Amino acid sequence: MSEQNAERILHFPPFEGSLAEIAHIKRGAEVMRSGQALVVDNDCVWAVWGNPEDPRFLKEVERLKGRDPNRPYGLTISTAQFLELADLDRVDPSVRPLLEDAEELAARLGAMTFIRMPGKQTKIVEWGMPASLVSRDDKNYPVVQNYDSAGKADVAQLLELARQDGPGGKGIRFPAVTSLNRTAQSEIIEPEEAITFSREFSLPVIADEQAKRCGTGSYAIIEFNEQGMCLLREGNISNDLLRRLLHPYPLHISPEVKKAKGEPFDGSGIPELKGLVGAELRIALLHHFGWDRCPK
Numbered sequence: 001m002s003e004q005n006a007e008r009i010l011h012f013p014p015f016e017g018s019l020a021e022i023a024h025i026k027r028g029a030e031v032m033r034s035g036q037a038l039v040v041d042n043d044c045v046w047a048v049w050g051n052p053e054d055p056r057f058l059k060e061v062e063r064l065k066g067r068d069p070n071r072p073y074g075l076t077i078s079t080a081q082f083l084e085l086a087d088l089d090r091v092d093p094s095v096r097p098l099l100e101d102a103e104e105l106a107a108r109l110g111a112m113t114f115i116r117m118p119g120k121q122t123k124i125v126e127w128g129m130p131a132s133l134v135s136r137d138d139k140n141y142p143v144v145q146n147y148d149s150a151g152k153a154d155v156a157q158l159l160e161l162a163r164q165d166g167p168g169g170k171g172i173r174f175p176a177v178t179s180l181n182r183t184a185q186s187e188i189i190e191p192e193e194a195i196t197f198s199r200e201f202s203l204p205v206i207a208d209e210q211a212k213r214c215g216t217g218s219y220a221i222i223e224f225n226e227q228g229m230c231l232l233r234e235g236n237i238s239n240d241l242l243r244r245l246l247h248p249y250p251l252h253i254s255p256e257v258k259k260a261k262g263e264p265f266d267g268s269g270i271p272e273l274k275g276l277v278g279a280e281l282r283i284a285l286l287h288h289f290g291w292d293r294c295p296k
Contacts, residue, residue, distance in 0.1 A: 017206040029161035033162060039205040045180075046180040046194040064201045066183050079115075086119070090141065090226055113147075115146050119134065119141075130174070152286075153294045157295060211290070237265050267285075
């Protein structure tokens with residue numbers, strides 16, 4: 001790539017679009033393919049998406065967040081692809097059945113939480129995954145974390161388009177995400193603050209004016225490990241709803257669990273959620289939040 005072309009892509013004109021407009025979603029995917037960071041309104045919290053294999057994206061995130069460039073990002077691939085990375089030998093047998101059925105796991109947790117689990121070093125090497133997507137545990141084993149957007153129609157479509165070759169560059173193999181905020185500061189959940197932040201750094205942004213924001217704050221992080229299934233970070237839906245989504249599998253709360261910023265949605269007073277568990281509860285939640293609404 002010539003220096004002139006690299007400079008042109010680096011200064012891809014920022015824009016402010018809407019997740020309700022398919023044309024804006026296509027533009028957002030183009031921005032991501034071009035190497036830029038894209039600010040996305042993911043309803044409960046604002047996020048930054050891009051290509052972790054493009055050094056321009058990594059430098060842009062370092063600039064706007066002031067973060068350690070070696071700090072891992074979250075993956076955003078399908079649950080089926082993510083489970084190919086899973087090292088089930090380092091997961092307690094009691095919860096392995098949930099990880100052996102990608103459709104079942106996605107039907108319970110798709111668009112609801114981040115999933116963190118031990119990764120296979122051989123698969124990480126085979127896929128050529130960038131180091132920015134892999135962390136290490138206290139035994140130096142690889143650990144990977146993923147958010148499957150399936151069920152949140154607008155963001156899922158954005159990421160699907162970003163994975164395809166098109167204007168701006170080649171498709172992104174491993175779309176990566178991080179929260180919108182300065183490092184050591186709370187994640188941004190208010191639209192006004194997010195837009196102000198994005199303008200300050202001249203970042204392209206795509207918002208969701210139709211978001212109901214039933215719950216606010218980051219998405220929960222659920223880890224599968226040798227002890228079973230553990231909640232590492234509370235999220236924008238209550239711990240009780242998480243347990244119902246995972247029923248009958250037990251969800252343990254880590255003693256060091258990180259508390260959620262914002263107000264988690266607990267489903268109280270919503271008749272259509274009463275008594276539901278598992279995949280049926282997730283479908284009802286997606287509809288209640290409006291996440292099954294398709295862009296036009």
